[in-house]
Amino acid sequence: MTGNLFLKNDARMHFVIVNEDGSARMWLYKDKGGDGIRLNNGVDGGGEFVFGKNSEFYSPSHIHSGNAFFASDGNAYGTCWGGYLSTWLNNNFAARDNNINIRSTWDWVNQNFVSDITLGQEGVYCPVNNVVSWTFRTPAGCMITGIIVQDTGSHSADNIGGVYYKPIQKRVNGAVMTIAG
Numbered sequence: 079m080t081g082n083l084f085l086k087n088d089a090r091m092h093f094v095i096v097n098e099d100g101s102a103r104m105w106l107y108k109d110k111g112g113d114g115i116r117l118n119n120g121v122d123g124g125g126e127f128v129f130g131k132n133s134e135f136y137s138p139s140h141i142h143s144g145n146a147f148f149a150s151d152g153n154a155y156g157t158c159w160g161g162y163l164s165t166w167l168n169n170n171f172a173a174r175d176n177n178i179n180i181r182s183t184w185d186w187v188n189q190n191f192v193s194d195i196t197l198g199q200e201g202v203y204c205p206v207n208n209v210v211s212w213t214f215r216t217p218a219g220c221m222i223t224g225i226i227v228q229d230t231g232s233h234s235a236d237n238i239g240g241v242y243y244k245p246i247q248k249r250v251n252g253a254v255m256t257i258a259g
Contacts, residue, residue, distance in 0.1 A: 097121070194249035197223070198256060204240030216243045218259025 085091045093106040105118035114130035125138030140147040146156035154163040200223065205212040216222060224242035245256040 189251040192248045196247050198245035198247045200244050202242050219257045220245045
């Protein structure tokens with residue numbers, strides 16, 4: 079045969095290859111408005127392959143490429159994975175997780191690391207009388223949180239009447255501790 083072969087009809091028509099005994103070896107067809115070109119393996123079985131009009135390909139079972147294949151359950155098999163991809167992933171994630179757990183667990187981290195920083199109860203220092211100058215050092219682990227400004231008259235320490243301070247505290251394993259100074 080030379081040239082083109084036309085099958086003209088709005089209903090389903092098949093292009094069929096038959097065996098000598100008349101049994102269908104292969105069916106090729108596309109319904110009008112259908113989802114794609116269908117290829118059926120005839121009496122040999124195996125289901126239909128669909129070359130979809132949406133550019134998708136459907137196989138009723140595995141798709142092979144050399145010794146590798148994609149299984150109908152979505153798994154991949156190949157020598158680069160040493161077998162099935164799902165097995166390789168499970169083994170490697172398990173090894174990674176075990177290595178992480180050896181390094182530290184959540185419980186160990188929560189017991190040994192700071193989970194919160196806060197300030198403790200406020201203290202105040204005010205020098206007695208109206209002094210010309212004064213010095214104040216916060217207690218160990220504390221920080222100044224405010225100053226008292228007042229009109230104390232002349233010859234005072236710039237009208238600073240005192241300071242407020244609070245201890246810096248950390249929470250480790252649920253216990254609150256004032257930091258060392």
